[in-house]
Amino acid sequence: MPLLRRLTSLLGPSQAARELQWIKKHALQARLSVEDLVDRRMRDEPLQYILGTQPFGPLDIRVRAPVLIPRPETEHWTIKLSEAVSPTPAKPFRLLDIGTGTGCIPLLLCHLWPKGSVSACGVDVSDDALTLSRENAKAHGFERGPVDLELRNTFQAVRANILDPAFTTSVDPPYDVVTSNPPYIPFHEYLDLPRSVSRFEDPKALFGGPMDGLDFYPAIVKVLTQDGFMNRNGIVALEIGHQQGEDVHKILKQTGKFKEISIWNDPWGKQRTVFAKM
Numbered sequence: 653m654p655l656l657r658r659l660t661s662l663l664g665p666s667q668a669a670r671e672l673q674w675i676k677k678h679a680l681q682a683r684l685s686v687e688d689l690v691d692r693r694m695r696d697e698p699l700q701y702i703l704g705t706q707p708f709g710p711l712d713i714r715v716r717a718p719v720l721i722p723r724p725e726t727e728h729w730t731i732k733l734s735e736a737v738s739p740t741p742a743k744p745f746r747l748l749d750i751g752t753g754t755g756c757i758p759l760l761l762c763h764l765w766p767k768g769s770v771s772a773c774g775v776d777v778s779d780d781a782l783t784l785s786r787e788n789a790k791a792h793g794f795e796r797g798p799v800d801l802e803l804r805n806t807f808q809a810v811r812a813n814i815l816d817p818a819f820t821t822s823v824d825p826p827y828d829v830v831t832s833n834p835p836y837i838p839f840h841e842y843l844d845l846p847r848s849v850s851r852f853e854d855p856k857a858l859f860g861g862p863m864d865g866l867d868f869y870p871a872i873v874k875v876l877t878q879d880g881f882m883n884r885n886g887i888v889a890l891e892i893g894h895q896q897g898e899d900v901h902k903i904l905k906q907t908g909k910f911k912e913i914s915i916w917n918d919p920w921g922k923q924r925t926v927f928a929k930m
C-alpha cells in the first residue's frame with residue numbers, strides 16, 4: 653500500500669500528509685529508509701521519537717524512548733515562569749528541577765534568562781533521562797564545565813530520588829527556584845492512555861502512585877520546606893494533572909511557609925501549574 657494511504661488509515665488525511673513530509677525530510681537528512689520510519693509510525697511509535705527532536709520554546713530538544721517527550725502544556729508554563737520571575741547576573745538564581753527527563757524545563761529557562769543568571773541542576777532516577785538531559789545541555793551550550801570562566805547559564809544532571817529520605821544529601825541546597833513536572837497520572841487514567849504513550853514512554857515518568865497520582869507532591873514539598881533548602885523569597889512551580897490543583901494547593905498551604913500560592917491554567921483552560929512564593 654502507498655505510504656500516504658497507510659499513514660492516512662492511522663492519522664486521517666491532513667495529519668498523514670504533514671507527518672509524511674516531516675518523515676521524508678528526516679529520512680533524507682539521517683540517511684534512513686522512509687519505509688522503515690513509516691513502519692515504526694504504523695506501530696504507534698510517537699512521531700517525536702522517530703524524528704528525534706521536539707520543539708520546546710525556541711529550543712529543539714532531543715528525545716529518545718523511553719524518556720518522556722516534553723509536552724506543550726509544560727512549555728507554556730515554563731515560558732510563563734521565565735516572565736514571572738527574572739534573575740540577573742548580579743542576583744543569579746540556583747535552580748533545582750525534580751524529575752528532569754530531557755532537561756527541557758531548566759534548559760529553556762537557561763535559554764530565556766539572561767546569561768550568567770542561572771545555575772541549574774536537574775535530578776532524575778532514570779539513567780536514560782540523565783544521559784539525554786546531558787546531551788541536550790551540551791547541544792545547547794549549557795553543560796557545566798570543570799571551571800566556568802565565561803558568563804553563561806549552566807545545567808548539570810544528578811541522579812537523585814525525591815522519594816528517598818536521604819534526597820537532600822544528593823543535591824546542593826540552597827535553591828532560589830524549584831521546578832517539577834513529576835509523574836502525576838492516577839492509576840484509572842493510566843489504564844486509558846493511548847498506546848503511543850503507554851508502550852513507548854517510561855511508566856516511571858507517568859504514573860503518580862496509588863494516592864490518586866498525588867504521591868510525589870508531599871515528598872517534594874517536605875524537602876523544599878526543610879530549613880535551609882530554599883533561599884529567602886524562594887519560588888516553586890509544580891505541574892499538576894487537571895483535577896489536582898486544589899489538592900496540591902492544600903499540600904503547600906498546610907506547611908504555612910508560602911506567602912502566595914496560585915494556580916495557572918494551560919492554554920486549553922485546564923489547571924496545570926501550582927506556582928508559589930515563600
Ligand SMILES: C[S@@+](CC[C@H](N)C(=O)[O-])C[C@H]1O[C@@H](n2cnc3c(N)ncnc32)[C@H](O)[C@@H]1O
Nearest residue numbers: 722751752753776777778813814833834835857
Ligand atoms: C512527567 S516526567 C517529566 C520530565 C520532564 N521534566 C518534562 O517535563 O518533560 C517525570 C520525570 O520524573 C522522573 N522520576 C520518576 N520518579 C522519580 C523519583 N522518585 N525521583 C526523581 N525523579 C523521578 C522520571 O524518570 C521522569 O523523567
